[in-house]
Amino acid sequence: MASSAHELIASVGQSQLAPSQYPKTEIWGYNGEIPGPLIKVRRGEYVRRKFVNKLPQSSTIHWHGIRIDNKMDGVPHLTQELVKPGDDFEYDFVAPDAGTYWYHPHNKTWEQMARGLYGPLIVEEDDPPEVDEDLTLLVDDWRLTQEARISDDFGSMMDWSHAGRLGNWVTVNGIGDYKHHVKKHQRIRLRLINVSNSRVFSLGWNGMRSWLLALDGQPVSKPTEINRIELAPAQRVDLFVDITGEEGGDAFLLFQDREQSHKIASFTINAAMRSSLLNAPASLSPNNISEIGNLKTAKKIDLIMEGGAMGRMRGAVLNGEYRNMRDLAASGHLWAFNNNAGLTEKPLAEIEIGQTVIMSIVNDTAWPHAMHLHGHHFRRLDKGDRLGPLRDTVLMERGERIQIAFVADNPGKWLFHCHMLEHSASGMVTWLKVA
Ligand code: C2O
Numbered sequence: 001m002a003s004s005a006h007e008l009i010a011s012v013g014q015s016q017l018a019p020s021q022y023p024k025t026e027i028w029g030y031n032g033e034i035p036g037p038l039i040k041v042r043r044g045e046y047v048r049r050k051f052v053n054k055l056p057q058s059s060t061i062h063w064h065g066i067r068i069d070n071k072m073d074g075v076p077h078l079t080q081e082l083v084k085p086g087d088d089f090e091y092d093f094v095a096p097d098a099g100t101y102w103y104h105p106h107n108k109t110w111e112q113m114a115r116g117l118y119g120p121l122i123v124e125e126d127d128p129p130e131v132d133e134d135l136t137l138l139v140d141d142w143r144l145t146q147e148a149r150i151s152d153d154f155g156s157m158m159d160w161s162h163a164g165r166l167g168n169w170v171t172v173n174g175i176g177d178y179k180h181h182v183k184k185h186q187r188i189r190l191r192l193i194n195v196s197n198s199r200v201f202s203l204g205w206n207g208m209r210s211w212l213l214a215l216d217g218q219p220v221s222k223p224t225e226i227n228r229i230e231l232a233p234a235q236r237v238d239l240f241v242d243i244t245g246e247e248g249g250d251a252f253l254l255f256q257d258r259e260q261s262h263k264i265a266s267f268t269i270n271a272a273m274r275s276s277l278l279n280a281p282a283s284l285s286p287n288n289i290s291e292i293g294n295l296k297t298a299k300k301i302d303l304i305m306e307g308g309a310m311g312r313m314r315g316a317v318l319n320g321e322y323r324n325m326r327d328l329a330a331s332g333h334l335w336a337f338n339n340n341a342g343l344t345e346k347p348l349a350e351i352e353i354g355q356t357v358i359m360s361i362v363n364d365t366a367w368p369h370a371m372h373l374h375g376h377h378f379r380r381l382d383k384g385d386r387l388g389p390l391r392d393t394v395l396m397e398r399g400e401r402i403q404i405a406f407v408a409d410n411p412g413k414w415l416f417h418c419h420m421l422e423h424s425a426s427g428m429v430t431w432l433k434v435a
């Protein structure tokens with residue numbers, strides 16, 4: 001597809017998602033590719049892309065995890081108008097933090113992302129750590145038919161009221177049997193991005209050693225060796241990987257599904273790159289994100305999540321009117337925050353710029369949820385008020401209650417929603433106003 005480096009054209013395309021004995025799959029992609037083109041800038045540089053919409057639906061682009069200028073955040077009706085079929089929109093913003101981010105639509109996201117609209121956005125450190133290779137893998141979970149078509153049962157209330165749209169075909173960078181060549185003792189910076197609608201990927205590996213370097217783009221204070229990681233929808237992890245398997249053998253990235261583990265990427269190990277492994281890696285330098293202020297004087301926000309199958313919700317307010325469950329469901333609403341289904345006219349809270357905020361969140365549902373805050377990173381508070389790592393998306397288990405803290409230092413209207421896309425589409429979304 002003809003496109004200048006400056007353009008991101010969303011259009012219908014073809015991609016060989018399934019094995020080669022199957023036909024190509026009709027997808028929606030940025031510049032016709034799955035994933036969309038890699039956007040790479042240095043910390044503090046501008047990202048400038050003209051988004052051209054050649055889809056049969058209106059769309060926008062959201063730059064997930066970037067502490068962005070609010071008017072570039074891509075949320076229809078809240079921060080910008082929809083970009084209609086045939087129209088375009090100029091995105092132009094600074095990427096203030098180094099790390100692993102991504103972009104995706106923010107209209108009918110449950111359908112547009114499930115059809116393949118997503119891409120990586122990498123912001124390089126001022127002095128990137130030395131590695132032999134920097135590799136970004138986007139892990140997706142497609143629902144394909146027997147003929148390798150994308151199943152078009154998008155509005156399935158069964159999915160929306162349960163765990164979301166779970167697929168039956170996992171790809172890495174749009175490929176079902178992703179293969180890559182590596183060398184023994186090679187060190188790779190591996191950036192993993194969960195771009196699925198609703199699948200929590202429990203990932204493991206063999207033939208390699210891994211250190212946890214960053215979560216959702218933000219460096220952890222000290223890299224620690226890990227042998228598995230849980231990646232909820234929209235979450236990212238940066239790993240330092242050393243290839244330890246035998247020459248001529250393979251290393252694998254594995255996805256653990258109940259009792260089974262599936263190989264989702266294989267790495268053929270060629271001759272050794274060096275005679276022994278490199279030393280344990282040093283940490284990345286942190287980004288310049290405001291430190292959490294005094295927790296005692298912080299602004300407190302309470303959020304109760306309810307609804308879904310096997311939930312206790314009997315009704316909720318929709319567009320200013322209380323409706324019972326049956327009426328809600330009839331209009332595609334199945335979940336609520338503080339008894340409101342979907343976006344309210346007024347924000348959940350108005351926050352003064354610079355204020356430290358503590359959100360107490362209760363998951364009063366029978367399902368896990370991946371809660372995402374736009375425009376900010378937050379830390380989880382544990383019982384002793386100790387602060388966890390910076391993240392932009394946190395996985396909450398059923399029945400769980402957590403507290404998160406952040407400094408509201410970015411003015412604008414910011415969404416807070418479940419990143420299991422069927423859940424946000426059917427009610428799990430609210431917004432904060434920072435001014
Ligand atoms: Cu990646 Cu509002 O989301």
Ligand code: CU
Nearest residue numbers: 369418420423
């Ligand atoms: Cu959810």
